[in-house]
Each structure stands twice: as structure tokens, then as C-alpha cells.
Amino acid sequence: MAALADVSISTASKALNGSGRMSVETRERVKKVALEVGFRPNALARGLITKRSFTIGLLTNDTYGRFTLPVMAGISEELVGHGVSVFLCAIEDDPERARVHVDAMLDKSVDGIIASGKRLDRQLPVDLSGLSVPVVYAFTKGAADGVTLRSDDEQGARLAARCLIDAGCQRIVHVTGPKTFQSVRERADAYRTAIDGPPEVLHGIWAEAWGHEAVAQLWDRGGEKPDGIFCGNDQIARGVVDGLRERGVRVPEDVAVVGFDNWEIVAAQTRPPLTTVDMNLRTLGREAGRLILAMSEGREVQSGIRKLPCSLVVRQSCRGLETSA
Amino acid sequence: MAALADVSISTASKALNGSGRMSVETRERVKKVALEVGFRPNALARGLITKRSFTIGLLTNDTYGRFTLPVMAGISEELVGHGVSVFLCAIEDDPERARVHVDAMLDKSVDGIIASGKRLDRQLPVDLSGLSVPVVYAFTKGAADGVTLRSDDEQGARLAARCLIDAGCQRIVHVTGPKTFQSVRERADAYRTAIDGPPEVLHGIWAEAWGHEAVAQLWDRGGEKPDGIFCGNDQIARGVVDGLRERGVRVPEDVAVVGFDNWEIVAAQTRPPLTTVDMNLRTLGREAGRLILAMSEGREVQSGIRKLPCSLVVRQSCRGLETSA
DNA sequence: TGTCGATGAGAAAACCTTTTCTCTTAGACC
DNA sequence: GGTCTAAGAGAAAAGGTTTTCTCATCGACA
Numbered sequence: 109m110a111a112l113a114d115v116s117i118s119t120a121s122k123a124l125n126g127s128g129r130m131s132v133e134t135r136e137r138v139k140k141v142a143l144e145v146g147f148r149p150n151a152l153a154r155g156l157i158t159k160r161s162f163t164i165g166l167l168t169n170d171t172y173g174r175f176t177l178p179v180m181a182g183i184s185e186e187l188v189g190h191g192v193s194v195f196l197c198a199i200e201d202d203p204e205r206a207r208v209h210v211d212a213m214l215d216k217s218v219d220g221i222i223a224s225g226k227r228l229d230r231q232l233p234v235d236l237s238g239l240s241v242p243v244v245y246a247f248t249k250g251a252a253d254g255v256t257l258r259s260d261d262e263q264g265a266r267l268a269a270r271c272l273i274d275a276g277c278q279r280i281v282h283v284t285g286p287k288t289f290q291s292v293r294e295r296a297d298a299y300r301t302a303i304d305g306p307p308e309v310l311h312g313i314w315a316e317a318w319g320h321e322a323v324a325q326l327w328d329r330g331g332e333k334p335d336g337i338f339c340g341n342d343q344i345a346r347g348v349v350d351g352l353r354e355r356g357v358r359v360p361e362d363v364a365v366v367g368f369d370n371w372e373i374v375a376a377q378t379r380p381p382l383t384t385v386d387m388n389l390r391t392l393g394r395e396a397g398r399l400i401l402a403m404s405e406g407r408e409v410q411s412g413i414r415k416l417p418c419s420l421v422v423r424q425s426c427r428g429l430e431t432s433a
Numbered sequence: 434m435a436a437l438a439d440v441s442i443s444t445a446s447k448a449l450n451g452s453g454r455m456s457v458e459t460r461e462r463v464k465k466v467a468l469e470v471g472f473r474p475n476a477l478a479r480g481l482i483t484k485r486s487f488t489i490g491l492l493t494n495d496t497y498g499r500f501t502l503p504v505m506a507g508i509s510e511e512l513v514g515h516g517v518s519v520f521l522c523a524i525e526d527d528p529e530r531a532r533v534h535v536d537a538m539l540d541k542s543v544d545g546i547i548a549s550g551k552r553l554d555r556q557l558p559v560d561l562s563g564l565s566v567p568v569v570y571a572f573t574k575g576a577a578d579g580v581t582l583r584s585d586d587e588q589g590a591r592l593a594a595r596c597l598i599d600a601g602c603q604r605i606v607h608v609t610g611p612k613t614f615q616s617v618r619e620r621a622d623a624y625r626t627a628i629d630g631p632p633e634v635l636h637g638i639w640a641e642a643w644g645h646e647a648v649a650q651l652w653d654r655g656g657e658k659p660d661g662i663f664c665g666n667d668q669i670a671r672g673v674v675d676g677l678r679e680r681g682v683r684v685p686e687d688v689a690v691v692g693f694d695n696w697e698i699v700a701a702q703t704r705p706p707l708t709t710v711d712m713n714l715r716t717l718g719r720e721a722g723r724l725i726l727a728m729s730e731g732r733e734v735q736s737g738i739r740k741l742p743c744s745l746v747v748r749q750s751c752r753g754l755e756t757s758a
Numbered sequence: 759t760g761t762c763g764a765t766g767a768g769a770a771a772a773c774c775t776t777t778t779c780t781c782t783t784a785g786a787c788c
Numbered sequence: 789g790g791t792c793t794a795a796g797a798g799a800a801a802a803g804g805t806t807t808t809c810t811c812a813t814c815g816a817c818a
Contacts, residue, residue: 118807121805125806151805
């Protein structure tokens, strides 16, 4: 203990924490010695008394981490500077597992819990309301009176539509996922109001195969062909682009394509690379970290749903106007 | 405190922990009351005295979580039953960040650290030897005297080669990643000794584009064409399959293809779906969890490198013999 | 010179368990 | 009946901090 090396014991604590009254000289001396001997206050003991463990839990049902990993990165980025570490708990839509993990976190007196997931209109299979610790919902459906962070899918869809319009598309079709997803409906609605011509929305599953299939439907029927396709996610977009190429349709010259998610793995490997909407999940994670920190420090934060803006990542499948890049 | 509800205070602890001497009746009664009032022993206080925090850290530089997520799932699966939670620390090859995270974990008295990564022949940018807590290296290069878990890439490559041979391939080519990767060399070596004909290994980058390119090289030159291609990972395999399809070569009828990694996102979406080698990272994670738990409980575990077997996931790009499925 | 206030620093309580030690009581054996 | 042993249960210490309270000293002001 640094106390031995210098003067007292409780004084040392005050010196290190900048609390209490004491001469500048004493304070500096203690700090110096502490640094020299590499003194590390025991976080457990500290937590026992301060009621803060400098620990938060991230609960998610997103197995592949496609959405959770960026969120996690943002949270960690925001919190590590404050000495806060993050427990990651992956529960596969299994209420039992969720319960066990939440219990384990509560046992460890986490300062807060961030709930995350893979879709915005489904709750995690565990009730987090009424817990003794603050909860923030990030990219998952939250409790009615909770604080929730989500992407602004309508604004994102507008960005996509705008990009296609700017690229000169006259006849834009929207190929997207199942209508049961709220974000699918939101994006479709935004698309409908954003484009000039008559809207056309094709619903299917979240897979490349559906992208292919959609192209087949659109091109095998008679009538005018689209010159722009806004896809519900990057996997569908990839299927669409591949389907178009196989038919000898050039992207983006003949048909421009915009995806959604900016899932690098897919978007960057597509030929040509996809122009797509990024939900800025890392930023969303940072915000979640900021909020949970504030709440755990007792600061009041306004409950409700906050929508964070998406941004457009321009690659080659739709270039828009040069000026809009 | 449950003590009030019943009898004593220190007796309660003994009752709940199964230690000390007392009548069966007392013990049961205490347990019952504890359950009723939902008593949760404070893990911080417990940790302070037992020197165990029931907490471990997972350090990784694998940003996309492609390898770390399955490992993490395995670790968590193994440990959650023992009440152990996992700190996930993503350090992007940044020594500074690594240092900060490790310090934060040590402050919190983690019971152990599992180091993980994205390749087997690179160390994490931080020295974990000489720490006061046990360390297990899982899917990353470990310290010389540490305990390390890795996949058996040679055995995995043999599985792939065997599958192609069983499918009747006579002329098998290996299209893989950069020679600088140790696992690339190991897989290539195993491939060379496993096949009957003369080996041919094409090195490139870990991307679909390289798969395309390799097909172009193989098909645009004169001479005999391969009838089997073993790819260094699933992304390359996907590029290869796409390249073949574009040339009108049928998979698996004309050419059978086997990938590596079993990265569902890629392998299952390829047309046809990829037969590929799975490194069983989840199992590897479980094993890492088992080991770190043993070490944190003071049990001795043998140091050195342990190779865990891969397995073959048969889809449609190479069917092998019916009997070998 | 005496009193008051401010300033610096230590003593001790508190946080919540676990664990060791001690005490009491009852039963058994001589 | 007395002594010894074992069993059951509580008292108290320990674990490492933070924080409140108390104490001592010194300067200033009356």
C-alpha cells in the first residue's frame, strides 16, 4: 500500500481521488509514489463502497454480430476511457439463457444494461423493466417508458431514393424483405413518397436468392423495365446486381442499384461494389454508451425513442450526381 | 438480509455455500428463505474475500468478429453455467488500446484472460506473459510457454482433399491466400501430400475477386483443366464458383469445389451452396473456457499447443461419396 | 493574549461477504 | 456423576477502499 511508502492511509485515497483537503505538496507526493509503485486500487473494494462497478452489460440476440458488433465497438470506444468494461451476453432468443445472463450481470452489480438486437420491432425475450439498474435499448425494441436508440430508416430510405433520382433514374423499384418487419414498411413508405413516378414494392426474404428472383420477375414480364432498384438490404442488392449482370444488364449504366446496411463483407465484394445506406451503428453505440454512463451516474436522461440519421456510402452501383458525393 | 428472516448471519453464508457444520434442517430452512426473498449475494463483496470475480476477459483483434464470435459463443456457453461473465475487448491491433483494456481488466480482478484473434501466426499487440492472472490463447499465436488452442488446419485440408478425391476428381488445384500466412502453408502442404496427381497451388488475396481471377488463369491457358478446386477460404471459393458459372462450367458436375471456414453468410448463399471445412471454433471456445476456468481455480493445466480437429460440412459444391457423408 | 476559523491529516466506520475461531450444549463413555 | 468430544451456531476479523468525523495546529482578529 502506498500509505506505507509515504504518510497516511485514508489521506492517500483522498489524494488520489482529488477529494478532501490537503496541501498541494502532499497530494503530489502521494500521486508520485503511487505511480512509482504501480498502485492499482482494487475495483471490487471500490465498487463495494461506491456502488459502482464500472461495468456494464450488453445483451443481444444477434448471433452473427452483424448489427451488434458495430454497436459494441461504439459502446466500448465511448466507455473505455471512463474505465468501464463491457460484458457481452449473446442470448439466442432463449428466454432461459437471457434470464441467466441478466442474473449474472445483476450479481456483479453492473452499472447498467444495454439491450441490442437484430431488428427494431421485436423485444428481447426478457423483461428488463423494473430492474435496479438503468437500461438503454439500442437497435432493438424497448420498453414503452424506456430510452431507446434506433436508426432513422425513413431518412435512410430517402437518401437511397435521392441517390437514384440524382443518378437520373425515372423508374425506380424497391426490392425488399418481409412486410412483417417494421423497418421494411418504414423504408417502403419513405421510398413511395420520395420518388416521382409510380412506386413498386416487391417483398421477399432477406437473401441473395430473392434478389435474383426479383430481377427475374421484373425482366421476364412484359412492359417497361426499371432503371433504378432500391434494395432492402445488401444481400438482396447483391443478388439483384448478380442477376442483372447475368442478363447482360450493366450496373450502373443501365440500371443503378442502392443497398441498405453497408455490410462491408457483402457491399464491397459485389461487382460493382454497392452504393448503400449505412445506419451508423457505431455512432449509435457511442450514443448508447454515453447515455448509460449518464444514467449510471444518476443524471437524468429523457426517455423516448431517438432516431439517429443514416448516411449514404457511395460506391459504384449508383453514383448519383457528382455534386451530391 | 436473509439472516433476519431466520436465525443468524454467518450461518446463513455457510448454509448457502454448503460449508460449515449444521443440521440439515437449518440449512434447508435458510435456503428456502433465501429463495423466497430472492437473496443475491453481492459478487463484489464475495470477490473481495475469495479473490475470485467470476469474470474473465476476452481480448481480440478480430474486428468483424468472424472468428471471435463463434469462439466467444463457445466460451460463454461453457462458463455461464459457472456464473462467469465475459468482458469482450476489441482492440484493433492498437497496442495502446490493448494496454488500456488489459489494465481495466486487471483492475477488475478478472479470473483469467483469453486472447483470440484472426490468424494463428500473429501475436496480439500486447504482452500477456507475466500477468498475475492465467492466460489462454485461442485461435491466435500464444507465448512460448503458454497454453494455446488452435485448429488443425492440416487435418482440415486433408478432409477437403479427401472429399474431392472421393467425388472422383483427378486433377485438383488449390487456390488460396497469401503465402505469408502460416495456415496457408500448412493447408497447402497437407493438400500436396493428400492428392494423388501433381499438386498446383495458386496464391492470391483473401477475396472473391481472386477466386474469379484464378479461374480466369486456369481456364484461359491451354492444357488440361482441373476437375476439383480446393479453396483457401469461403470467399475465394465463392469467387471461384461464380467464375465457373459465368463460364458455363457446372459445379459440382464438371468441377467440384470445397471451401474453408464454413462462414455461413458466404457458404450458404453461394450457388450452389459450398461444401466447406469448419474449424469448429465454437468447440474451441468451449475448450478455452474449460481451461481458463480450471486455471483460475488453481488446477494445473499442461502448457503447449493443442490442435482441435476440423470437420467437413457437405453442401452441394462437392458431394464426395454418398458413403462418406 | 485569548478565541475563533480555517486548514491539513488521521481514525474509524461502512460496504457485504466469507471464514476462522470461540462458545454453548448435548451426548457418550468411564 | 464427571469429563471429554462433537455438533451446532454465533461472534468477529478480514478483505481494500471511500467517506465522514474528529483532532490538532496555526494564523488572524479582537
